[in-house]
Amino acid sequence: MTVFLQYTLSGLMTGTIYGLVAMGFVLIYKASKILNFAQGTILMFLAYVSWSFFTQLHFPPVLAFMATLCVAVILALVVERFALRPLIGQPLLAIIMVTIALSVLFEGLEFLIWESEHKVYEPMWLPEDAMHLGSLIMSQAELYCFAIAVILVLSLSLFFKYTRRGLLMRAVAEDHQAAQSRGIRVHNVFAWSWAISAIVSAIGGMLLGSIVGISYAMSWIGLKVFPVVLLGGLESLHGAVIAGLIVGVLENIAGGYLDPLVGGGVKDIFPYIILIIVLLIKPYGLFGLVRIERI
Amino acid sequence: MIQHSGIYSTSYKEDMAIFRTIPHWSWFIAFLIALIVFPFVATAHILNLLCIIGITVVAVHGLNLLTGLCGQISVGQAAFMGFGAYSYGLLVTKLGLPFWVALPLAAVLTGFSGVIFGLPAVRVKGFYLLVTTLGAQFIIIWLIIHLRGLTGGMIWGLSVANVRLFGYALDTDIKKYFFIMAFVVLMTFLAKSISRSRLGRAFIAIRDNDLAAEVMGINLFYYKLIAFFTCSVFAGVAGSLWALFINHLHPDQFVLMDSIWYLGMLIVGGMGSTMGAIFGTVFFKVLSELIVIYSPVIADLFPAVESGIFASLGHLIFAIVILLFLIFEPRGINHRWEILKASYRLHPFAY
Numbered sequence: 001m002t003v004f005l006q007y008t009l010s011g012l013m014t015g016t017i018y019g020l021v022a023m024g025f026v027l028i029y030k031a032s033k034i035l036n037f038a039q040g041t042i043l044m045f046l047a048y049v050s051w052s053f054f055t056q057l058h059f060p061p062v063l064a065f066m067a068t069l070c071v072a073v074i075l076a077l078v079v080e081r082f083a084l085r086p087l088i089g090q091p092l093l094a095i096i097m098v099t100i101a102l103s104v105l106f107e108g109l110e111f112l113i114w115e116s117e118h119k120v121y122e123p124m125w126l127p128e129d130a131m132h133l134g135s136l137i138m139s140q141a142e143l144y145c146f147a148i149a150v151i152l153v154l155s156l157s158l159f160f161k162y163t164r165r166g167l168l169m170r171a172v173a174e175d176h177q178a179a180q181s182r183g184i185r186v187h188n189v190f191a192w193s194w195a196i197s198a199i200v201s202a203i204g205g206m207l208l209g210s211i212v213g214i215s216y217a218m219s220w221i222g223l224k225v226f227p228v229v230l231l232g233g234l235e236s237l238h239g240a241v242i243a244g245l246i247v248g249v250l251e252n253i254a255g256g257y258l259d260p261l262v263g264g265g266v267k268d269i270f271p272y273i274i275l276i277i278v279l280l281i282k283p284y285g286l287f288g289l290v291r292i293e294r295i
Numbered sequence: 296m297i298q299h300s301g302i303y304s305t306s307y308k309e310d311m312a313i314f315r316t317i318p319h320w321s322w323f324i325a326f327l328i329a330l331i332v333f334p335f336v337a338t339a340h341i342l343n344l345l346c347i348i349g350i351t352v353v354a355v356h357g358l359n360l361l362t363g364l365c366g367q368i369s370v371g372q373a374a375f376m377g378f379g380a381y382s383y384g385l386l387v388t389k390l391g392l393p394f395w396v397a398l399p400l401a402a403v404l405t406g407f408s409g410v411i412f413g414l415p416a417v418r419v420k421g422f423y424l425l426v427t428t429l430g431a432q433f434i435i436i437w438l439i440i441h442l443r444g445l446t447g448g449m450i451w452g453l454s455v456a457n458v459r460l461f462g463y464a465l466d467t468d469i470k471k472y473f474f475i476m477a478f479v480v481l482m483t484f485l486a487k488s489i490s491r492s493r494l495g496r497a498f499i500a501i502r503d504n505d506l507a508a509e510v511m512g513i514n515l516f517y518y519k520l521i522a523f524f525t526c527s528v529f530a531g532v533a534g535s536l537w538a539l540f541i542n543h544l545h546p547d548q549f550v551l552m553d554s555i556w557y558l559g560m561l562i563v564g565g566m567g568s569t570m571g572a573i574f575g576t577v578f579f580k581v582l583s584e585l586i587v588i589y590s591p592v593i594a595d596l597f598p599a600v601e602s603g604i605f606a607s608l609g610h611l612i613f614a615i616v617i618l619l620f621l622i623f624e625p626r627g628i629n630h631r632w633e634i635l636k637a638s639y640r641l642h643p644f645a646y
């Protein structure tokens with residue numbers, strides 16, 4: 001039982017990170033219908049940027065955190081302006097390909113600057129002592145991650161619900177042309193959604209980096225996030241977070257119990273198995289918008 | 296299609312011919328002769344590259360039928376190719392079948408594996424489908440790695456003997472080149488034919504509007520699965536060719552990035568056209584080859600700079616070329632090629 005709870009607990013912690021990254025993905029998809037294949041690589045790149053601020057340049061933690069977010073926003077705006085805006089109205093697949101090329105570009109940049117070395121924050125900016133909950137063990141850093149993720153989700157949903165900017169973004173997500181005809185600058189909204197998504201990615205990258213260290217392999221989370229996004233439903237921010245937790249817990253439990261039986265690697269494919277089963281039952285995910293199509 | 300002034304078709308058959316005029320035929324034959332003569336003048340390295348391009352072209356043709364014509368996005372092509380390669384390898388090594396039985400059998404087996412992973416396509420589309428095919432990529436490779444007893448897993452891999460044809464072993468690169476190119480020409484012809492047939496037209500109808508297609512009497516369930524089947528059959532042939540070309544299979548030869556690049560080749564070449572698949576593949580492979588060759592040359596020019604930087608240079612140049620290309624020509628090379636052909640035929644008039 002303890003083992004089971006332990007798996008569940010660490011699954012929840014991984015799940016929050018999945019949820020965060022999935023949120024960044026959903027933000028861009030909702031606003032501009034672009035599937036951002038570069039999400040994972042951008043996260044990895046920003047994690048390295050934050051490492052430079054925290055450890056190389058010895059900024060105080062708050063300043064380093066803010067500096068990373070600034071870099072994230074600038075990066076997102078540049079990418080949106082110069083790579084994606086020229087392609088508005090072009091075939092969807094060309095746009096997907098551009099995001100793939102972007103991910104290769106960021107991989108190259110990362111290698112150019114940090115040479116793909118494994119880095120850890122020194123000193124750690126989150127407390128990392130172990131905590132005991134009865135017989136369960138967890139690190140404080142993971143708890144902080146959980147808290148930060150929850151705060152981020154709440155503040156984003158408040159942002160969408162109550163601010164004018166959030167209203168504009170929801171309007172654009174609904175229908176580009178209708179929004180434009182009401183005088184909304186759709187381009188601006190795209191830029192905003194890229195910027196917010198990059199901030200979410202940067203925070204996700206810093207949290208993940210403080211738990212497992214920063215490495216080239218972090219970009220894999222960009223692929224992990226696809227089943228999460230679909231499970232939650234492509235258009236739903238809350239869905240992304242909940243699905244992140246579900247996938248995190250299930251894959252951790254499955255990995256824990258099945259890995260010894262089949263020889264490892266269950267964690268990597270289990271989300272997809274869940275996904276294929278769910279898609280056969282609920283094709284639009286748990287909280288996705290059911291599209292009614294007409295000719 | 297626009298023809299030169301003075302070329303008239305007197306029958307439907309004539310109008311529909313792929314090679315319509317004598318210059319068409321002469322260009323085609325010249326190209327075939329070039330393909331035959333080339334290996335005798337090329338270096339071993341270029342020959343190798345050509346074989347790989349040929350094999351990739353077959354895989355991308357399959358993807359073109361599924362994604363370009365039928366509109367079902369797939370990022371599992373490399374895994375299906377792996378499935379084909381391993382089925383061919385196992386049929387040859389474990390059952391001792393000759394290649395002319397093993398290759399078609401492997402292709403058909405791969406086709407059915409494609410149908411299994413294509414089943415969700417009946418209910419979902421677009422991005423949802425993309426992720427189920429991503430699942431296919433992970434699950435197939437996972438199976439290959441973990442069925443160690445059959446496939447040799449990550450450690451040993453699977454060795455495949457050379458093909459024996461009429462008592463001769465295909466053991467040198469030149470012999471393999473001719474063998475592979477014969478298949479490439481055959482599969483290209485097949486892909487072009489499918490795209491012009493009733494099947495291809497059904498695919499295009501589904502791509503343009505699947506609901507409308509269904510109302511017109513096209514059975515979506517049947518044709519979507521057929522699309523997955525044909526796509527995977529092409530992948531199976533490509534995989535078998537890869538197995539007999541490389542002689543040693545390993546799960547690392549069929550990674551996700553390859554699947555994504557196959558899609559990329561298709562997009563850069565031009566979706567939905569047979570020529571586009573070839574253009575895109577050649578563009579990608581030649582570009583990455585040039586980068587591999589010239590990165591060290593650039594590195595030599597700047598001896599003061601650390602050599603590690605130039606390892607990343609390849610990535611950067613590759614990404615930037617593709618980015619610029621897509622930003623300025625999102626419809627692919629084939630679109631540009633059609634414009635070029637049309638303007639040549641209309642010369643000296645603009646339209």
